[in-house]
Amino acid sequence: xxxxxxxxxxxxxxxxxxxxxxxxxxxxxxxxxxxxxxxxxxxxxxxxxxxxxxxxxxxxxxxxxxxxxxxxxxxxxxxxxxxxxxxxxxxxxxxxxxxxxxxxxxxxxxxxxxxxxxxxxxxxxxxxxxxxxxxxxxxxxxxxxxxxxxxxxxxxxxxxxxxx
Amino acid sequence: xxxxxxxxxxxxxxxxxxxxxxxxxxxxxxxxxxxxxxxxxxxxxxxxxxxxxxxxxxxxxxxxxxxxxxxxxxxxxxxxxxxxxxxxxxxxxxxxxxxxxxxxxxxxxxxxxxxxxxxxxxxxxxxxxxxxxxxxxxxxxxxxxxxxxxxxxxxxxxxxxxxx
Amino acid sequence: xxxxxxxxxxxxxxxxxxxxxxxxxxxxxxxxxxxxxxxxxxxxxxxxxxxxxxxxxxxxxxxxxxxxxxxxxxxxxxxxxxxxxxxxxxxxxxxxxxxxxxxxxxxxxxxxxxxxxxxxxxxxxxxxxxxxxxxxxxxxxxxxxxxxxxxxxxxxxxxxxxxx
Numbered sequence: 001x002x003x004x005x006x007x008x009x010x011x012x013x014x015x016x017x018x019x020x021x022x023x024x025x026x027x028x029x030x031x032x033x034x035x036x037x038x039x040x041x042x043x044x045x046x047x048x049x050x051x052x053x054x055x056x057x058x059x060x061x062x063x064x065x066x067x068x069x070x071x072x073x074x075x076x077x078x079x080x081x082x083x084x085x086x087x088x089x090x091x092x093x094x095x096x097x098x099x100x101x102x103x104x105x106x107x108x109x110x111x112x113x114x115x116x117x118x119x120x121x122x123x124x125x126x127x128x129x130x131x132x133x134x135x136x137x138x139x140x141x142x143x144x145x146x147x148x149x150x151x152x153x154x155x156x157x158x159x160x161x162x163x164x
Numbered sequence: 165x166x167x168x169x170x171x172x173x174x175x176x177x178x179x180x181x182x183x184x185x186x187x188x189x190x191x192x193x194x195x196x197x198x199x200x201x202x203x204x205x206x207x208x209x210x211x212x213x214x215x216x217x218x219x220x221x222x223x224x225x226x227x228x229x230x231x232x233x234x235x236x237x238x239x240x241x242x243x244x245x246x247x248x249x250x251x252x253x254x255x256x257x258x259x260x261x262x263x264x265x266x267x268x269x270x271x272x273x274x275x276x277x278x279x280x281x282x283x284x285x286x287x288x289x290x291x292x293x294x295x296x297x298x299x300x301x302x303x304x305x306x307x308x309x310x311x312x313x314x315x316x317x318x319x320x321x322x323x324x325x326x327x328x
Numbered sequence: 329x330x331x332x333x334x335x336x337x338x339x340x341x342x343x344x345x346x347x348x349x350x351x352x353x354x355x356x357x358x359x360x361x362x363x364x365x366x367x368x369x370x371x372x373x374x375x376x377x378x379x380x381x382x383x384x385x386x387x388x389x390x391x392x393x394x395x396x397x398x399x400x401x402x403x404x405x406x407x408x409x410x411x412x413x414x415x416x417x418x419x420x421x422x423x424x425x426x427x428x429x430x431x432x433x434x435x436x437x438x439x440x441x442x443x444x445x446x447x448x449x450x451x452x453x454x455x456x457x458x459x460x461x462x463x464x465x466x467x468x469x470x471x472x473x474x475x476x477x478x479x480x481x482x483x484x485x486x487x488x489x490x491x492x
Binding site: 174176207212218220249250254258275279287289300302 | 356358365368369370371384386387388406407408422423424426434435437439454455456457458461462492
C-alpha cells in the first residue's frame with residue numbers, strides 16, 4: 001500500500017549497524033590554547049534570556065570508542081550546534097561523522113534537536129556515504145560529562161536501520 | 165531493479181500521516197520584551213543587496229493547530245533560518261519539530277529552501293524519532309500572516325510518506 | 329529481515345537519476361560589486377588556527393551544465409557553508425538546489441562535509457521535492473577552480489538512488 005510504505009518494516013531494537021562513540025567538545029576561549037580547543041564560538045549569545053540563546057559553535061571534534069579524551073579518535077565530528085532556548089540550556093546540532101581509517105571510510109550525516117534536559121535524546125541520521133552509503137537511522141545523545149563551558153562529552157549511540 | 169528503487173512507490177496525494185500546524189515567529193528586538201519573543205537575530209544582514217542577505221535567526225517557536233498565536237502549542241519548532249537572496253526576500257530553514265505531549269512524543273526534522281515569493285513551497289522531512297521514527301516526507305509552507313519583521317506565521321502542512 | 333533492510337538494494341554505479349552541474353561561488357568583499365557576488369560572509373573566522381575556522385558564508389549560487397560561469401543557470405544553489413578545521417581548509421555544506429525551468433521544477437536538499445583536501449568527497453542528498461519528490465542519494469564534489477577567496481567552482485555530481 002503506497003500510503004503506508006514501511007509500516008512495521010524496522011524494529012527500533014534491531015539496527016543493522018550500531019556504533020557507540022564519545023564526542024569530545026573543547027571550546028576555544030581565545031588567547032593561548034592550553035586545552036587544545038576543538039570548537040569555537042562563531043556568533044555570541046543574544047540578549048534573549050540568559051541561557052545562551054543563539055550562541056553558535058562550529059566544531060571539529062574527536063570521536064572515541066571509550067570516554068577518554070586522549071584515546072585514539074576513530075572519527076571526527078564536523079559541524080555546528082547552537083543554543084536555542086531562552087529559559088534553559090537546549091541546543092540543535094547538524095554534523096558529519098568523518099571516518100578515515102582502515103576500519104571505516106565514509107561519512108554519517110546527523111541533524112536534530114539536543115533537548116539537553118532530557119536524559120537521552122534522539123536525532124536523525126539522514127544519510128551516509130562510503131561504508132555508510134545511503135544509511136539512515138537514529139543517533140541517541142547522552143551527556144557523559146560537562147565542565148562549565150570548557151568541555152563536554154556526549155555518548156552518541158548511532159543506530160542505523162538502513163544499511164546497504 | 166536496484167537502479168530505479170521506489171519508482172512509483174508513493175502517491176504524493178496519500179501521505180501515511182499528515183499534520184497541519186501553524187508556526188509563529190516573534191522576533192526579538194532587544195530591550196524589554198513586550199511581544200514575548202521566540203526568536204533572535206544571531207548574525208545581521210550583510211551589505212549584499214538590501215533584502216537581508218545573510219541575516220541569521222535562531223528560533224524556538226510554538227506550533228499550534230489553528231492560526232491563533234495564543235492557542236496551546238502542540239509542539240515547538242527549534243532551529244534556524246537565514247535570508248539568502250540579494251534582490252528579494254528568500255530564506256532557508258532547518259529545524260526540528262519537538263512533540264512532548266500525551267498525544268505525541270518524538271521529533272520531525274526538516275530542511276530546505278523557503279522561496280518566499282511562491283504561494284507555497286516544499287521542504288524535505290529528512291527524518292524523525294519517537295512516534296515519528298524514521299519518517300520522511302514533505303513540509304509545505306504557506307505564509308499566513310506577516311507583520312513587518314516583528315511577527316510572521318506560516319502554515320506548515322507536514323505530509324509523511326514513510327511511517328513505521 | 330527488518331534488521332538488514334535494504335542490504336544490497338542499491339548499486340552505487342547505477343543511480344536512477346544523475347545530474348552533473350557546476351557550482352559557482354563569488355564571494356562579496358564589500359563596497360562596489362565588480363564580480364557580481366553571489367555569496368557573503370555572515371560570521372568572520374575565529375582566532376582558532378589560521379584556516380578560517382568558523383567563517384560562515386551564505387550563498388545563492390548559479391548552477392550550470394558546463395564549467396562556464398556565464399552559461400545560463402539551470403538551477404540555484406541556496407544555503408551555507410562554513411570552514412571547520414584549524415590546521416587546513418575544510419568545510420561543511422547544507423543547501424538546496426532550486427530548479428525552476430521548463431525542464432525541472434522542484435528541489436534537491438544536500439548536506440555533509442566538504443573535506444577539501446580530498447580529490448573528491450561525498451555529501452548526502454537527504455530529500456527532494458517536485459520532480460525530485462522524496463529523492464535520496466549522493467552529491468560528489470570536485471574542486472574545479474579556485475581563485476583566492478574571490479571565486480571557486482565545484483563540480484557537483486548528483487546521483488539519486490531513490491526516484492519516485
